[in-house]
Amino acid sequence: MSRRAFASCHRWLIGLALAGMTAGAPAPASAQSTAAPEGATGRAQGTLGYAAKHMVAAANPLAASAGREILRAGGSAVDAAIAVQLVLNLVEPQSSGIGGGAFMVHWDQARRQTTTLDGRETAPAAARPERFLLPDGRPQPFMAAVIGGRSVGVPGTVRLLEDAHKRWGKLPWAAVFAPAIKLAEDGFSISPRLNGLLSREQALRSDPIARAYFYDAEVKPKGVGETLRNPAFAATLRAIAAGGAAAFYAGPIAQDVVATVTGHPTNPGDMTLADLAAYRTVERAPVCGRYRVYSICGMGPPSSGALAVQQILGLVERFDLARMGPGANAAHWISEAGRLAFADRNLYVADPAFVDVPAAGMLDAGYLASRANLMSAERSLGTARAGEPPRRRAQLLAPADDQIEYGTSHISIIDGQGNAVSMTTTIEDGFGARIMTKGGFLLNNELTDFNFVPSVNGTPVANRVEPGKRPRSSMAPTLVFDAFGRLYAVVGSPGGSQIIPYVAKTIIALLDWRLDPQQAVDLANFGSRNGPTEVERGTEAEGWMTTLQARGHEVRAIDMTSGIQAIVVSPIGYLGGADTRREGVAIGD
Numbered sequence: 001m002s003r004r005a006f007a008s009c010h011r012w013l014i015g016l017a018l019a020g021m022t023a024g025a026p027a028p029a030s031a032q033s034t035a036a037p038e039g040a041t042g043r044a045q046g047t048l049g050y051a052a053k054h055m056v057a058a059a060n061p062l063a064a065s066a067g068r069e070i071l072r073a074g075g076s077a078v079d080a081a082i083a084v085q086l087v088l089n090l091v092e093p094q095s096s097g098i099g100g101g102a103f104m105v106h107w108d109q110a111r112r113q114t115t116t117l118d119g120r121e122t123a124p125a126a127a128r129p130e131r132f133l134l135p136d137g138r139p140q141p142f143m144a145a146v147i148g149g150r151s152v153g154v155p156g157t158v159r160l161l162e163d164a165h166k167r168w169g170k171l172p173w174a175a176v177f178a179p180a181i182k183l184a185e186d187g188f189s190i191s192p193r194l195n196g197l198l199s200r201e202q203a204l205r206s207d208p209i210a211r212a213y214f215y216d217a218e219v220k221p222k223g224v225g226e227t228l229r230n231p232a233f234a235a236t237l238r239a240i241a242a243g244g245a246a247a248f249y250a251g252p253i254a255q256d257v258v259a260t261v262t263g264h265p266t267n268p269g270d271m272t273l274a275d276l277a278a279y280r281t282v283e284r285a286p287v288c289g290r291y292r293v294y295s296i297c298g299m300g301p302p303s304s305g306a307l308a309v310q311q312i313l314g315l316v317e318r319f320d321l322a323r324m325g326p327g328a329n330a331a332h333w334i335s336e337a338g339r340l341a342f343a344d345r346n347l348y349v350a351d352p353a354f355v356d357v358p359a360a361g362m363l364d365a366g367y368l369a370s371r372a373n374l375m376s377a378e379r380s381l382g383t384a385r386a387g388e389p390p391r392r393r394a395q396l397l398a399p400a401d402d403q404i405e406y407g408t409s410h411i412s413i414i415d416g417q418g419n420a421v422s423m424t425t426t427i428e429d430g431f432g433a434r435i436m437t438k439g440g441f442l443l444n445n446e447l448t449d450f451n452f453v454p455s456v457n458g459t460p461v462a463n464r465v466e467p468g469k470r471p472r473s474s475m476a477p478t479l480v481f482d483a484f485g486r487l488y489a490v491v492g493s494p495g496g497s498q499i500i501p502y503v504a505k506t507i508i509a510l511l512d513w514r515l516d517p518q519q520a521v522d523l524a525n526f527g528s529r530n531g532p533t534e535v536e537r538g539t540e541a542e543g544w545m546t547t548l549q550a551r552g553h554e555v556r557a558i559d560m561t562s563g564i565q566a567i568v569v570s571p572i573g574y575l576g577g578a579d580t581r582r583e584g585v586a587i588g589d
Helices: 003-007 011-019 061-072 077-091 142-146 157-168 173-186 192-200 208-214 231-243 252-262 273-277 305-316 328-348 365-372 496-511 517-522 540-550
Strands: 049-051 055-058 101-108 113-119 282-284 287-291 294-298 409-414 420-426 478-481 487-492 526-528 533-536 555-558 565-570 573-578 585-588
Touching: 049 055, 055 061, 055 077, 055 565, 055 573, 061 077, 061 173, 061 409, 061 585, 077 101, 077 157, 077 173, 077 231, 077 409, 077 420, 101 157, 101 478, 113 157, 157 173, 173 231, 231 252, 252 273, 287 305, 294 305, 305 328, 305 365, 305 478, 305 496, 328 496, 328 526, 328 533, 328 540, 409 487, 409 565, 420 478, 420 487, 478 496, 487 496, 496 517, 496 526, 496 565, 517 565, 517 573, 533 540, 540 555, 565 585
Parallel strands: 049 585, 533 555
Antiparallel strands: 049 573, 055 409, 055 585, 101 113, 101 420, 113 282, 287 294, 294 478, 409 420, 478 487, 487 565, 526 533, 565 573, 573 585
């Protein structure tokens, strides 16, 4: 089917294709009434993507195009993901890059196997639990901790990409670097989003390398449409393309990273060459659970994403969300489930090499049923307390406040053989630690994902700083499988700890409300992180506030700038949704 012919099809055809994936599924929203959700505001919607052979959904058109170029050359989903990631380093430098880390969930169609790879950053060997405390024992202000070398974790992205390529790559390693090298040398036009973020950013201007790259002689951000070239990054990529990940973790690039971290004039870090040389990707068992007839698989600890998303789904499964449709009633139950999931997350989840995480118990059907009994149709829980999941080992842990999380980007890809990648990638806060290496890339501030307060009344916090430890994350790269074990959807989002409600909303929109992926992405964001119920400002969700408040919710309308990328496998091909809250596109052939 040509793109022109597809565009002329009625919306109901897409809906029937989506519904046909699972026997007995409810009729899709797009095949039923076209009435807007409760309180709709008429916010601009994205364009549904279609492809017959392969598809890439990413946060920037240039990055998505690089991935499609690799797929057209016969590359695998992993090959394309590498190309996308390297281009994102250029066009979306505030969110991800080789100075940060990532989680990858991979589907091998031939082997029918899901694999998850942990490329999360690690704390240097010199790190101690009191790292972000002031002399009087109070936690540092967040931004004071972020800016400089002390917040930088040992980057994991390059090692992750190489390890994935060795297992699932089809094209030569150097070939997948070509699009980013060309773009770095030839330059690209600064987008409105990047220009806007640079305009609001202040600390980045204090770094001499970043200032020379992003700003003009008057320290004003380079303008929209102006060409930005990064020959230093091109040289870095050429070195890694020729020498593999070893060229990043040892030699001149590693020396530059360490010098940048330890040489910060006001907040130096303590990373060493030995820390870089010791970094390894970790393959972890996927965290998989059932939701109705579907199977949901994602990344386990140190990410809390899959556990929290699957707890939310398990808690709301008893309710007929399909009949409710999107609106205040569904938002009540999903927000209540979010409170319970975040309460468990904040107590139990951290790097499993340091803390025993009762993952199986947190997803135990009986446990979730007992937790669901705490939810009421009449009144919000307000603030939930952590439960006591079965099969947990005896350990004394203190509940902790949710640590601030920000940046990230997400990539969803399905290749011509049906293999898939769901990868969420980050340097944490916007523009990371606000320091740029001579190699042309920004460094992360991932260590501020640890809890600053290491203990409460002498009881340790699970996610405290420790040497070699990986900070807890909320990244939730996700694969969805239908009742017959076939790949159905590839989903994920950036957004810090809001990733969890973003991804849960999208999955519910796809599976219960039978929205196509673009409708699911465009749907207003909402949820609770065990605090106020948050609804997306300027969307239909603001119309739900009065109803939620009547049930005891403290409701806040806030900006919820997700970057959801979703691909659904349908009988007529791949359908893609990309988040226009950023600059996302879903494209393919």
